[in-house]
Amino acid sequence: MSKSGSLYIKGNSIFHKLDGSIKLLMLICWTIFTFMFMDARIFTLMIIVGFLMVYIAGLPLKSILPLIIFIIVFTIFNSIFLIIITPDYGSKLSGHYSVALNIFNIKLTYETLFYALTLSLKYICMAPLTILFIFTTEPGTFASSLNRLNVSYRVSYAVSIALRYIPDVKSELGNIINAQEARGLAFRRGEANFFVRMKNYISVLFPLLLSSLQKIDVISNAMEIRSFGKYKKRTWYNRKPLTIKDFTFVVLSILLIVLGIYLKTNVFKKFWCVYF
Incomplete structure (x- = not known):
């Protein structure tokens, strides 16, 4: 947290120099791409790439750790409720039925456990870009950045x-x-x-x-x-003109959505599960 009391942390990384509206656009595109899939392989790669960007931003661990812990705890509780309420939902999605635990004739399947793990990875995927958006965007300039996207001031x-x-x-x-x-x-x-x-x-x-x-x-x-x-x-x-870096990340964000549509249509069409 900065001395001004905001969550913004001063830095000189490429993400600190980006306009706030561009980082918001990146977060939106990252979110859309994430919710296109239900595949642990994609989510694992996205988590690695996402936290690599956080590392490049040079954000101190002690500042971002509470948010990371909150997201992890939320995903754990969400997975527990999912397993309790729908113990065979993963099997319905995958088409396979491998019983892991049978309690009072309620059968918990391995596929549901893997589905809960995949869903947890999906939520954790949102952490890196959320962290970048919150901790590298100065509140004083954020309002003008949003207004640049035709959002009412x-x-x-x-x-x-x-x-x-x-x-x-x-x-x-x-x-x-x-x-x-x-x-x-x-x-x-x-x-x-x-x-x-x-x-x-x-x-x-x-x-x-x-x-x-x-x-x-x-x-x-x-x-x-x-x-x-x-x-x-x-x-x-305090509005600043967009730079080449800003336009570069706009193009990359749009390409991410295009890539997501292609992969969803041709490669990763449904829930991917490791069969037991």
């Missing part, structure tokens, strides 16, 4: 302010937890069991919500006083 500012205030919400959450700990509530491992700690964490959501709503009211009043939104269009003080 009102919407552009809303997204920019949301990104800018994520660290503030995180800081406010820490303050609320510290205040609750001073009142005797347990939030740390060893102070109480898991369910009590989860209940205590839920109890901080209401004051966090009230604090966030209060900040929203202050910001909206300040912008209304300045007649924000009066005109349909506006000019930008």
Whole structure:
């Protein structure tokens, strides 16, 4: 996190120099390409390429690790629910039925386990480009970058302010937890069991919500006083012209979609599974 309180991390990499609208376009194309397939081989390659780009961006691990952990934990819980609710869904997709576990006549198949793994890889694929977009895009210039894509400047500012205030919400959450700990509530491992700690964490959501709503009211009043939104269009003080690098990544993003359509049509047409 930068000293300004935003998630933007200063750097001199090629991704820091790209216009914010180009990085948003890259993220959209990467997402479309990802959701075209259900193939672990493609997702593994995309994860390698994606995190290679993160490495080139020179982002410190301690800054991006919380987001990576969140995505991994989300994929694990999602896979667990998938396996519990539809223990034979992978077999229906693959056409093969290999029982891995039989509990109370509920049969969990190897194909479903592999499907859950593939789905987890699919979600993890989204992490690298999301990290690049969030941590290499300066919030102050992001609104003008979105507006370059013909997004209304009102919407552009809303997204920019949301990104800018994520660290503030995180800081406010820490303050609320510290205040609750001073009142005797347990939030740390060893102070109480898991369910009590989860209940205590839920109890901080209401004051966090009230604090966030209060900040929203202050910001909206300040912008209304300045007649924000009066005109349909506006000019930008810090907008920079697109460079050759920006156009290069636009072409690469479009080629990625074209490649995805070709592969989906001719090569990777359905769910790929290692049969057991």
